[in-house]
Amino acid sequence: MEEYRQLKIKLTPQRIAIFDFLKDNKTHPSAEDIFKAVQKEFPTMSFATVYNTLEALKTKKNIQELKIDPSKKRYDPDCSTHHHLICTNCRNIKDVYKDFDLTLSEDLTEGFDLLGNSIEFFGLCPECK
């Protein structure tokens, strides 16, 4: 609750329900997953509110938007440095906590200012293989 207040955004009941759903959530939910979960408590919940809240969290760097699933955006409340492993069949996503040395020499960055990186591993999960 304290950490939510630090976000300096209005703490509506709907947002608190979204925050609670995301807290320690390791499932990398999509917007629809979040919508469905919070809708149980707030039957009038709308997608606009879900996306609006996710946008606020993204801006405040309290959530990571994942592009690893080609069909929809997935969200990860864990903003610590880590990577992801996705099952190409069922799209279950696991966290990969390992540091890699991903420094690039100047001649490889083509004048870009580097801001970050992420590694995606693809595979088949135990249930799908």
Next chain:
Amino acid sequence: MEEYRQLKIKLTPQRIAIFDFLKDNKTHPSAEDIFKAVQKEFPTMSFATVYNTLEALKTKKNIQELKIDPSKKRYDPDCSTHHHLICTNCRNIKDVYKDFDLTLSEDLTEGFDLLGNSIEFFGLCPECK
């Protein structure tokens, strides 16, 4: 032309135009980019044909579908091992030719059979910064 024949798919004029547009193309075009380019030569070109051809190329492993751009799929005719660097502002994508050791120990793969990986670097290109 020889390499196209090896794909064992029907070589229609529309497909050949798509192949020619993709050959040595380093811009990582979206389906729409391809559509617009080929439409100049074939005014009746349809998205169905673009996606159909991209699907065939994917199946034959002659093209890579990139997920680095969150708003749309991008395609890379270069199937050699390499990674990508995207400008978070203008979404220009550059290739990064460097090998990294991305092996994962058994305890990190959670029982998955690993099939592949890719690294995405984010940054600001010289024009955008």
Next chain:
DNA sequence: CTATCTGCAAACGTTTTGCATCTGT
């Protein structure tokens, strides 16, 4: 000749938007 491809339009799933109403601070 026929299996496959094309082109069109409609459908789809996800995400965004406009706007009137409501609410946290």
Next chain:
DNA sequence: ACAGATGCAAAACGTTTGCAGATAG
């Protein structure tokens, strides 16, 4: 009080699909 959030519906966007007619092999 009022900046900013909600909820609803419509729209936007990229992508997929169904199907009738065309064409490569």
